[in-house]
Amino acid sequence: MVQPRNGVTTRLVNVNGEAELSVPKGRGRKRAKEAEESAAVKKVKVQLKAPDITDGVVLTVGMGDIGQLGLGPDVEEKARPAVVPNLTDVVAVAAGGLHTVCLTKEGKVYTWGCNDEGALGRSTASEEDAFTSGCVDIKGKVVQISAGDCHTAALTDDGHVFAWGCFRDNSGLLGFLEKNVLQKSPRQVLEDIPIVKVTSGNNHLAMLSQDGRVFTCGCGESGQLGRIAEMFASRDLRNGKGIETQLEPHPVKVCRRRKAIIFDDVWAGGMTTFVRAKATGEIYGCGLNNYNQLGHEDTSNKFQPVLLKSFSGKAWAQISGGQHHCIALTEAGEVHAVGRHEYGRLGLGDIKHDATSPTPIPTLKDQPASAVSAGECVSLVVMRSGSAYAFGMGTNQQLGQGDDEDRLTPAEVTGKQLAERRVLAASAGGQHTVLLAVPK
Structure with missing residues (x-):
């Protein structure tokens, strides 16, 4: 009563x-x-994004000295994509800073790579354990995954979020949900709030709830949490609550005409977060903007989400943030780039200036894309035809071109293991690239 x-x-x-x-x-x-x-609102059913994927495999390329390639302790680098062994029916992949995550059709999560701060969510007693894939013990069927520099998140089909690892800032370890704590096994986050999407930046996590709110936690020093004023986004507050305020998940609040905006999508990446308004499709962004990577003309960091007018006029399907640039995809399959131009990460050729607003990539103009991913200094684009393109810094061989040269324009990723496969998804890590592919 x-x-x-x-x-x-x-x-x-x-x-x-x-x-x-x-x-x-x-x-x-x-x-x-x-x-x-x-x-x-207590009951929610989250579906796999692509439930019809069959015979999916994981391919990795780039540096693997910490095990992030998943090819065993004897393989520390690859110049062309190689298949990760002992994994079948893969439906999703995510590359962290120095670790890799994949999801199978049965809802099982596998991880490999650096486990120094708990990013794998499982015990790695020997070096071989970290260099090869291992299953993470999670209660429920997982349908989404995301990965940051030192953390991983998984969303189950009943709307529960499990995460592990830690968040860091420029001064070092922040913790997970508590200050200075490393979470080495999956832990439920936001237990009483049904979530329909998880997405990770380098050191922050964003979660879209069933009722259209976005919750964030992690590092907020560049404004990427979108809910903490600059003066409070520090670990050095007098009351000692600076870290706790960032680590505890809370909703981002954006109002227009005194009414709270309801969101229908969110993308966290690098040190930025983008959200999409459900009613209008407008894009709001917050976080690091020193190279206009938010697509906002003012290069100051944004500690609250601001309306990004440069994104107006198009229906956006995905926005992926790197360190100093972003790659964006429209519903029609057009690929745009914004931010810093060095090393060719924008794919716009030998330009001498940054892009201050989303700019179409000319060489991809006539080929509709299905997915994009931005790493620290690289970009990946997956085409609807099943081919994948990479551009940007090639130092770590993560462009999959067989060498360590930069690419100023998109270059197709090829190799023996892709000859009879088509790529469905790609994810850029700190020094490696991960692909999800199926037979042609």
């Missing part, structure tokens, strides 16, 4: 996840409606 302040009693009975209400008048009616909405 619930006793409202006006003295009117409201009876709440939950049967099969639904609320039956004896609806009173006045404020009691409002409270009953809120309770009904709360009961209705």
